[in-house]
Amino acid sequence: MVLNPLFNFNAYFKEMKSTSLAIGVDVGGTNTKYGVVNHRGEILDEGAVATTLFPTIEAFVDGLYERLLPMINKFGKDGNIKGIGIGAPNGNHFTGCIENAPNLHWKGVVPIAKLISEKFKIPCVLNNDAKAAALGELNFGAAKGMKDFIMITLGTGVGSGIVVNGGLLYGDKGNAGELGHTVIRPGGREHWSTGLKGTLESYCSATGIAITAVEMKKDAKEDTLLKNYDDKDITSKIVYECATKGDALAKKVYEFTGEILGEALANFVMFSSPEAIILFGGVIQAGDLLMNPAKKAMEEHLLITFKDQVQLLFSELKFADAAILGASTLVWG
Structure with missing residues (x-):
């Protein structure tokens, strides 16, 4: 294969990024919000569900999958959904676990990133909810x-x-x-x-x-x-x-x-x-x-x-x- 010496790689990778999407999930003690977002910070589709509906983390992951699957089928047919980001109380970015969150009913250490990645077959990244908010502000806000x-x-x-x-x-x-x-x-x-x-x-x-x-x-x-x-x-x-x-x-x-x-x-x-x-x-x-x-x-x-x-x-x-x-x-x- 011979590459065109005039090929603009920067423009190519910028275009790749512009077509990629991410799923954002915010886990709260009362409600969980989720949506499909592009790199400009535009929410293409979103929804919410009561966190308290799910007595176990496994039930939560299954319920989230059921609700997000229509969005994934709608926007991710070409594999352009690059991952799932989760903000949660006591979410540890290093371990991918929610660790002893006082305001969630799933007690102890919960390996939420691993469970979601396995269920969705999409990479999943976890962080503390406030740290996630800081990144949102850094990318899209004040x-x-x-x-x-x-x-x-x-x-x-x-x-x-x-x-x-x-x-x-x-x-x-x-x-x-x-x-x-x-x-x-x-x-x-x-x-x-x-x-x-x-x-x-x-x-x-x-x-x-x-x-x-x-x-x-x-x-x-x-x-x-x-x-x-x-x-x-x-x-x-x-x-x-x-x-x-x-x-x-x-x-x-x-x-x-x-x-x-x-x-x-x-x-x-x-x-x-x-x-x-x-x-x-x-x-x-x-x-x-x-x-x-x-x-x-x-x-x-x-x-x-x-x-x-x-x-x-x-x-x-x-x-x-x-x-x-x-x-x-x-x-x-």
Whole structure:
């Protein structure tokens, strides 16, 4: 075979990449989202299923296969689906296993990447869900073009992905970056799952915000809309709705939450000196109610070397799509 000396290999491989697709799967404690994604970050088809429907990991893999097979037949007839990327709580990129995830009902060490790869006959890559979100932000969102940033996910829990010099920080065993479980209030509130006291997740997750609201409501002397709800019914969504209606106590909850978040972010800045910290997750729908006190507290607790040097940003990814996009980027590295 004689190769044309004018053949453009760069263009050829770029074209190969442009036609390749990935499947992104985000495994959550309540729901699992999945979709087919191209290299531009466009979701061609997607769906969701309740994670709790499947009592065992084997049943989950079978159920996921049943739901994804029509998409694979539709988009992958020419073998252009290059792999499956999975983001999951306590997902270890090195081992391909979900390891002792507190908010999943499959306990112990679960070899999910191996099971899915064998079932689908497609390569499968696993990562922690927050690290996957960081890759999604790096490829398709606010961190595009950045080499050093921290992604903080504020949802039911608090997760994080740390990108240093363009690559994810994994640490020796693959578990680096559990910033949500760092202690920011020594001897403080006990975490409902880990038993640790005073961690960031205990205060700045959606669960933590609801607990703060209940605590403040009990001591409140002023009128508050939160008194219209039983303690067990108060959620971060209700706190947000009350705050947007001008409720002073609900706003105080966000000021308190933002202050703790900002103090933690100052520690993270002085640890890794990132270009930006990007906040993502359902909690950030509070907008400036959370951002303003967080930014203020962060700057107040920084050494002068770091002051006004780090951007504090909200994610640019669509909340509904971000989990699938983040997982899909694992396929391309």
